[in-house]
Amino acid sequence: MTVAVNTEETGKKIAEAIPGSVVSSEAGSLTVDSKSLAQVSEFLKNTPGLEFDYLTVLTAVDYLHYFEVVYRLVSLKNNQSLILKTRVYGRENPTVPSVTDTWRAAYYQEREIFDLLGIKFEGHPNLKRLLLWEGFNGHPLRRDYL
Amino acid sequence: MEIIRPEVTTPQEADLAEGKLINSFLETCTGQYPDPDKWLDEEIRRNVLLTTVDAAVAWARQRSIFPLIFGTACCAFEMIAASGPRFDLSRFGMDIIRFSPRQADVMLITGTITWKMATAARMIYDQMPEPKWVIAVGACAISGGTFRESYSVVPGVNHIMPVDVYVPGCPPRPEAMIHGINRLHAKIVKGTIDNPNLALK
Numbered sequence: 447m448t449v450a451v452n453t454e455e456t457g458k459k460i461a462e463a464i465p466g467s468v469v470s471s472e473a474g475s476l477t478v479d480s481k482s483l484a485q486v487s488e489f490l491k492n493t494p495g496l497e498f499d500y501l502t503v504l505t506a507v508d509y510l511h512y513f514e515v516v517y518r519l520v521s522l523k524n525n526q527s528l529i530l531k532t533r534v535y536g537r538e539n540p541t542v543p544s545v546t547d548t549w550r551a552a553y554y555q556e557r558e559i560f561d562l563l564g565i566k567f568e569g570h571p572n573l574k575r576l577l578l579w580e581g582f583n584g585h586p587l588r589r590d591y592l
Numbered sequence: 593m594e595i596i597r598p599e600v601t602t603p604q605e606a607d608l609a610e611g612k613l614i615n616s617f618l619e620t621c622t623g624q625y626p627d628p629d630k631w632l633d634e635e636i637r638r639n640v641l642l643t644t645v646d647a648a649v650a651w652a653r654q655r656s657i658f659p660l661i662f663g664t665a666c667c668a669f670e671m672i673a674a675s676g677p678r679f680d681l682s683r684f685g686m687d688i689i690r691f692s693p694r695q696a697d698v699m700l701i702t703g704t705i706t707w708k709m710a711t712a713a714r715m716i717y718d719q720m721p722e723p724k725w726v727i728a729v730g731a732c733a734i735s736g737g738t739f740r741e742s743y744s745v746v747p748g749v750n751h752i753m754p755v756d757v758y759v760p761g762c763p764p765r766p767e768a769m770i771h772g773i774n775r776l777h778a779k780i781v782k783g784t785i786d787n788p789n790l791a792l793k
Contacts, residue, residue: 578743
């Protein structure tokens with residue numbers, strides 16, 4: 447069982463290394479700006495003491511006025527876990543940078559989120575529908591789908 | 593018939609009475625039942641069986657169905673249970689479960705079929721050689737079940753291929769599946785060589 451890392455301390459570390467990236471680091475989760483997500487993911491993976499080398503779950507939530515993409519990270523070396531979040535505003539063309547370069551496990555889950563919620567992941571090598579077929583109209587996990 | 597109840601007082605007398613009764617039964621059945629084909633030659637009697645070709649072929653088809661499993665959801669486990677030793681599909685000649693459609697006769701659709709899966713299911717159905725049959729097992733395969741109004745689920749597998757037998761349940765017990773197989777047998781027996789899919793009346 448992994449131990450949840452102290453998000454406030456981790457948030458301070460990230461804010462020192464990449465200024466302006468952390469939006470909030472309340473208890474339990476760490477929210478970062480989507481523009482600096484690529485830098486933050488590299489930082490979390492490669493900094494000694496953090497070394498989050500394993501992405502267990504990547505999912506997204508529709509809060510109607512914004513989408514929240516959630517990353518559950520695990521460090522197998524230090525036996526600790528972290529919930530990383532980022533927000534993206536706008537329903538027409540929401541775009542988040544892809545983390546497939548850092549964690550290969552994101553490949554299929556980013557495709558699934560693109561399919562079901564319509565969030566585009568910039569830099570993904572093969573961003574196309576995964577569960578539904580080409581020509582399907584809409585994104586069914588959005589709250590305004592029905 | 594008269595009730596046979598000998599009056600006895602000791603166990604020995606009871607044994608004697610029982611022996612008498614058995615002997616009386618034996619006397620009535622010493623001779624063999626008369627053979628109705630006695631007037632035929634011995635060779636003909638042993639070697640000739642009269643039937644129609646349709647009946648013989650239908651009988652052979654009925655008793656050697658190779659199933660192709662298409663288990664996409666929980667109903668598949670009921671099918672696995674049915675093929676296990678407790679319910680024993682071997683009794684119906686279905687013990688050789690085929691994973692290649694080229695060698696199969698009946699396709700068991702056990703579970704929810706999504707539209708993305710529908711193309712694969714239809715392709716496998718098309719690859720099966722004639723004569724072929726389809727059993728739709730469970731609420732999802734029959735009508736979409738709980739997921740009928742979903743954006744991704746086929747509302748009934750009959751939208752993509754002809755279905756011979758529907759087995760309702762969520763999931764159906766192995767007994768229900770065996771009943772469905774019996775209904776399929778009843779259908780196959782009615783078929784002819786040219787038309788193996790005559791409707792069940």
